[in-house]
Amino acid sequence: MTEPYKSLGPWSLADFRQVKDWRKIEYHLHYSFRGCLSESIDQQKELFHVPVQDVTKLLNEIDPEQIINKPKIDRMFQDENFLAYITNLFVFSGLMNWLNIQGAWTFVLFPSTSGGRYFTINIGPHEVAFSTLGRKGIPQKNMILVDRLIFDFGKVINWIMKHNGTIEVDQYATALPRSTSIIFEGSFDDVNEFLGLDGVRRALIAYWNEALIGMKERNVMSVYAKYHNWNAIAQIHYKIGNTL
Incomplete structure (x- = not known):
């Protein structure tokens, strides 16, 4: 400027x-x-x-x-369950407080990832959340990256196991220490239930905020910045502002 x-x-x-x-x-x-x-x-x-x-x-x-990428945005808004989850996730994680550094974190709708996804959120060089497209005989899978303190909450671990889930520590070479990748099967209603479990928000914010602060301090962009869907974020931001 x-x-x-x-x-x-x-x-x-x-x-x-x-x-x-x-x-x-x-x-x-x-x-x-x-x-x-x-x-x-x-x-x-x-x-x-x-x-x-x-x-x-x-x-x-x-x-x-x-409007760039409008068909994908329309598709998101036509899927009420998906939209409800994404809106909840952005409020839950506080990601809307980081609008000024979009590009350091990215939101991609219906990316051309193998197998198909509803969305991917990246902070810096690696993903921190995604949901796959469920197909005939193949259930939807959901991933959320959190801090290792999630292991302090036994009920959360039990919930993950009951949903055919896996937990992997430091899966991404580019992630911060203590990163913990959680993947489980289930609908968007199930993911919202997961977010509501005691300890999940604390573990998520611990990792996401530290990663976002680091990106801001280094003033760097994600390698996925060119795929970021600005207009989807604008519409989610508008929806949240008119809902809360």
């Missing part, structure tokens, strides 16, 4: 869209808010006094043809 904007910070991300023709959309936004242009700051033509909700309303009115 350059002057005069840089010295006016700190800045935070309130809403966003990833579009095909950003110049066209930027022109439309600037034209729409031309009456709100800030005239008290020299050498700038892009600062406006506008409530966030007004900006969000206009962003929601962008031509759907301009």
Whole structure:
């Protein structure tokens, strides 16, 4: 960020869209808010006094043809169970508090992973959550990466075993120490039940937050940043904001 904007910070991300023709959309936004242009700051033509909700309303009115990856987002919103789980996971994990470093963490919808997945979340170079697409005779599998302190909670371990689960410590070479990968079979209702078990949130946040803090301190991006679905996050963020 350059002057005069840089010295006016700190800045935070309130809403966003990833579009095909950003110049066209930027022109439309600037034209729409031309009456709100800030005239008290020299050498700038892009600062406006506008409530966030007004900006969000206009962003929601962008031509759907301009929205990148819209079919995948529509598919997510059409699957109520999937959407309910993803919304819960983002609230549960506090990941929405890290909007400003998107790209250091990534969310990919329906990636072309072998076997098929609903989604993958990565922090840095490795995945921290995913769910596979269940197929005929093959149950859905769900993975969540947490801190090793999960072993302090016997009921959680028993629950995982009852759902044909596995637990592997330090599975990823690029992960932080104490990383613990949990994989189990079950529906999104089952995953939400798992998240509600005593100790799961503590173990998840212990790992995810440390990893996110490290990415922010090093100011580095994930190798999967180019696959990040910005518009899906924008819609999830909007849904959470209008639900809580």
